[in-house]
Amino acid sequence: MSDDVRQNQRPEEQPGEIEEEIPVMSAPPPPAPRKAAAMDKRNAPSPPLKPSVFLEEEEEIVVTTPPPSLQRARTPAPPPFWSDRQNDHAPDDDVPISGASASSLYENELELRNLAEQTNTNVDAMGKLAAGTLKLIADNMRQMTDQQIERVNEMLRGVDLKDYLDPAFWEGIGIILRYQVDEQVAFIKRRMSGQYVTDAYGMDREIIDLVRPSLMFLYRTWWRVSVEGLEHVPAEGRALLVGNHSGVLPWDGAMIATAVAEEHPAQNQRLVRSMHLHWFSTLPFVSPALAALGQVPGLPENAIRLLEQDELVSVFPEGLKGVGKLFKDRYKLARFGRGGFVQAAIRAQAPIVPVAVVGAEEIYPMFANAENIAKLLGMPYFPLTPFFPWLGPLGFIPLPTRWSITFCEPLRTDMYDPAEADDPLTVLGLSELVRTTIQETIDRRLEERSSIF
Amino acid sequence: MTRVLINGIDSHLGAQVAQRLSVFPEVSIIGVGRKTPPAPVGRADWLLAHLSGLQMVELLRAEAIDVVVQLAFVENGASREEAVQQNVLGSMELLGACAKADVQRVVLRSHTALYGASPLNPTYITEHRPLAKINSPGWLRDVSEVEHFSAEFAARHPQLSLVSVRCAPLIGDTSPLVTYLRQPNPSMLAGFDPCFQLLHLEDAAAGFALAALSHAPGPFNLASSDTICLSQAIKLAGGRPNMVLEPVVSLAFAMGNRAILGRWPFELSFLRHSCIVDTCRAHGDLGWNPEHSAVDALMALQADEPDLARRELAAEALRAFLERRSEGVHDE
Numbered sequence: 001m002s003d004d005v006r007q008n009q010r011p012e013e014q015p016g017e018i019e020e021e022i023p024v025m026s027a028p029p030p031p032a033p034r035k036a037a038a039m040d041k042r043n044a045p046s047p048p049l050k051p052s053v054f055l056e057e058e059e060e061i062v063v064t065t066p067p068p069s070l071q072r073a074r075t076p077a078p079p080p081f082w083s084d085r086q087n088d089h090a091p092d093d094d095v096p097i098s099g100a101s102a103s104s105l106y107e108n109e110l111e112l113r114n115l116a117e118q119t120n121t122n123v124d125a126m127g128k129l130a131a132g133t134l135k136l137i138a139d140n141m142r143q144m145t146d147q148q149i150e151r152v153n154e155m156l157r158g159v160d161l162k163d164y165l166d167p168a169f170w171e172g173i174g175i176i177l178r179y180q181v182d183e184q185v186a187f188i189k190r191r192m193s194g195q196y197v198t199d200a201y202g203m204d205r206e207i208i209d210l211v212r213p214s215l216m217f218l219y220r221t222w223w224r225v226s227v228e229g230l231e232h233v234p235a236e237g238r239a240l241l242v243g244n245h246s247g248v249l250p251w252d253g254a255m256i257a258t259a260v261a262e263e264h265p266a267q268n269q270r271l272v273r274s275m276h277l278h279w280f281s282t283l284p285f286v287s288p289a290l291a292a293l294g295q296v297p298g299l300p301e302n303a304i305r306l307l308e309q310d311e312l313v314s315v316f317p318e319g320l321k322g323v324g325k326l327f328k329d330r331y332k333l334a335r336f337g338r339g340g341f342v343q344a345a346i347r348a349q350a351p352i353v354p355v356a357v358v359g360a361e362e363i364y365p366m367f368a369n370a371e372n373i374a375k376l377l378g379m380p381y382f383p384l385t386p387f388f389p390w391l392g393p394l395g396f397i398p399l400p401t402r403w404s405i406t407f408c409e410p411l412r413t414d415m416y417d418p419a420e421a422d423d424p425l426t427v428l429g430l431s432e433l434v435r436t437t438i439q440e441t442i443d444r445r446l447e448e449r450s451s452i453f
Numbered sequence: 454m455t456r457v458l459i460n461g462i463d464s465h466l467g468a469q470v471a472q473r474l475s476v477f478p479e480v481s482i483i484g485v486g487r488k489t490p491p492a493p494v495g496r497a498d499w500l501l502a503h504l505s506g507l508q509m510v511e512l513l514r515a516e517a518i519d520v521v522v523q524l525a526f527v528e529n530g531a532s533r534e535e536a537v538q539q540n541v542l543g544s545m546e547l548l549g550a551c552a553k554a555d556v557q558r559v560v561l562r563s564h565t566a567l568y569g570a571s572p573l574n575p576t577y578i579t580e581h582r583p584l585a586k587i588n589s590p591g592w593l594r595d596v597s598e599v600e601h602f603s604a605e606f607a608a609r610h611p612q613l614s615l616v617s618v619r620c621a622p623l624i625g626d627t628s629p630l631v632t633y634l635r636q637p638n639p640s641m642l643a644g645f646d647p648c649f650q651l652l653h654l655e656d657a658a659a660g661f662a663l664a665a666l667s668h669a670p671g672p673f674n675l676a677s678s679d680t681i682c683l684s685q686a687i688k689l690a691g692g693r694p695n696m697v698l699e700p701v702v703s704l705a706f707a708m709g710n711r712a713i714l715g716r717w718p719f720e721l722s723f724l725r726h727s728c729i730v731d732t733c734r735a736h737g738d739l740g741w742n743p744e745h746s747a748v749d750a751l752m753a754l755q756a757d758e759p760d761l762a763r764r765e766l767a768a769e770a771l772r773a774f775l776e777r778r779s780e781g782v783h784d785e
Contacts, residue, residue, distance in 0.1 A: 284644025
C-alpha cells in the first residue's frame, strides 16, 4: 500500500499531471506560448522548475515565500519531524498526496503575485491577499486525497485568475474550503479511534501540523511579519523568550512561535512552548485547544521543568496587563510582574532573549474595557473595539496591520548561582533590564515604521 | 533476613507483591487476608482471618516482622460503612499494632488523586506538593484520611518509618477507573480533556516490593511514564465519550443527582484539569521502572480483559463446585 503511494509521488510522474492542469486551469493571458512550452516539456523527462524562474525576478516578499513550499510540494510528503511516534499510520490513509495538483495551485499563486506586481498599488494588496489565500489552500491540499484535488481543480477550471477582484473568485475559494472540511473527516475518523500521541501538557503534533498552514497565512499574508535577529534564538538547547504582550487575544505568541519554526536559520522547525495565564485552563474548549497547540499553564515549576528539558519557552511577563491594554496606552510596557520569569531562567541557567513585537497592538484597537460586563462573565477584561462586540463574530477578525518581530541579543544567566534566584535585587534588576531592552527596541522599530498597514 | 507481612494478600495487588518479594531469597513473607488469594503468591505463607488489633500485635511479635505492607483496601463493592471500617479504621489499627510490635517500616497504599486537580498545580507534581482536601465521600476520602492520619502518626513515632506509595489509577484489576472505562459511553465534561497517567498492576506490585525492601523514607509517586488524555483513554478502551455540558452537571449536582457522571470515580475537577505526577523519586531512590505504558495497559483492557475476567470467574466457580461435590461424596 505504502509502496503504491510512494510511486505516485515519484518525480517522473508529476510533470505529466502538472502539464495537464496548467493550460486549462490558469488560462494565462497569452495561452499559446504556454501551451507550447507545456507540450515540449511533456517530451523532456526532467521538469524544469518553472516558477523558480519567476522567483528570482521577484521582490523580497515573493522570494521569501515560495521556495520552501515549492520544494515541499515536489518532494514526497515530508516525514513527520518527530521520530518517536509509536505507530506511524500516516502513509496509509491521510497524507498520501499527489503533490502535483497542489503545486499547480502554487503556480497559480505565483502567477497571481506576478499580476499583482505589475498592476498599480491599490489592486496590488488585493492580489497578494488572493495569492496568499491560494497558498493556504495549496498547503492544506497537501493533506488531501486525489479525488478531492480533482474536484477542487474542477472548481477552479474556467476561473480567470485576473478576476480576483470578482466576488465569484472568492466564492469559488469558499467552496474549495468546504471540500477541505470534508477531507478532514477521514482524519477525524482515525482520531476517533484514539490513534494519536500527546505529551503531559496535552500537546498534539498532528494538530500543530494541521493549523500550521493557517498560521502561515496569518504570518505571511495577513500581517506580513518581518523578523529580525532570529540568530539570537539558539538552534538547540534551552532559552527563555520574553516578549511584550498586546492585542487583546494572544496572537503575538503564535506569531513568535511561527517565526521561530519557519524562519530560523537552522530550519529545524523548533517548537516554542508559550506559557499562558493559568486562568485559560479553566475555560472550556479554549483549554484543550491551547494545550494541543503546545501552550503550557504559566507556572514557575512548568517553566523551569521545560527549560531543564532544553525546550524553547516563551513568556509574557506583562500578563493580562499587557493583552488587555487600551489603545491609548499602546507600546508602553506594563509592569513585569514580580520577576518570576527571571527566577525561572536563573534556576534553569537559561539565557533570556528579549523579543519586541510591533504591530500587534493595533489588531484589535480596544478603546475601552467594560469592567462590569467582564466581572459578570468572569473574564479578566471585556474589550470594546470599533468592531467588537458590535459586529458579533466578525469582531474577532483582527485588522491586517503590518508586524515586525525583533529578537534581541540574549542576556546570559549562567554567571549567576542558581541560589541567586531568591535574591530580589538580582531578579528585579534583571527583569528591569529586559523590560528596558524591549521598550527601546519597540521605540526604534516604531520610528522606522511608516504606516501601521 | 527481612520478614515482611502483607495485609490484604487476598487482593490481586497483594498476591502480586508477595510473588515479587518471593524472588529475594533473604525475604520471608507472611500474608493476612479474609479469603483465598486470587493469584499465586510465591513462597508466601498466608493466614485467613479477620484479626483484631491485639491479635495483630501478637502475630507481629511472634513472627518478629520488620516490614508491613498494608494493601487491605476496599474500593468498590462493599457498603460505605463497611469500607470506612476496613479502609480507615483498619489502617489506624494496623499502624497502632505496628508501633506496639516494633515494626521498622510500614508501606501504605495511597493515590495520586490526593494532590487534587487544579489549574494552580504544576503539570508535574512532585512529592513535596501539599495534599488537597477531598470533600466528596468515597474511597478517595478514606485514602486521604489514612494519609493524614499516618503523617501525624509518623511525627509521634519517629522510630517507625512510614512510607506512603501514591499510585496512579490502577489498570489490570477491577479498579474504579476501569469500571468507568468499561462503560460503553463514559461521561466527560464538554470542552475539557484532562491528561492523566495510569499504573499497570504489575508495575504497582514491583513498586510496593521495592518500597518494602528499601530504606528510603517518605512518599513515592508511582505512575506510567507516558500520559494519556481522557478522551483518548476512553477511545482506546473501546468506548465513545459522552460529552456533558458543565452547567448541566452543576445543576444536577445541586439537585443531588450525582449519577449524571456515570461511574466517574473522582471529583468533578478531575474531569477538568490534569493530574500528573513526577516519578523521579521512585526511579532514583527505589530503582523502580515501569514496564507497561498507559497506552499498552488500555489496549490490553480493550482486547482481552473482559474475556479473562469471565474465564477467571468460570474457573473459580468450577473449582468451588468440584470441591463441594467431592466433600459431599466424602460425607456420604
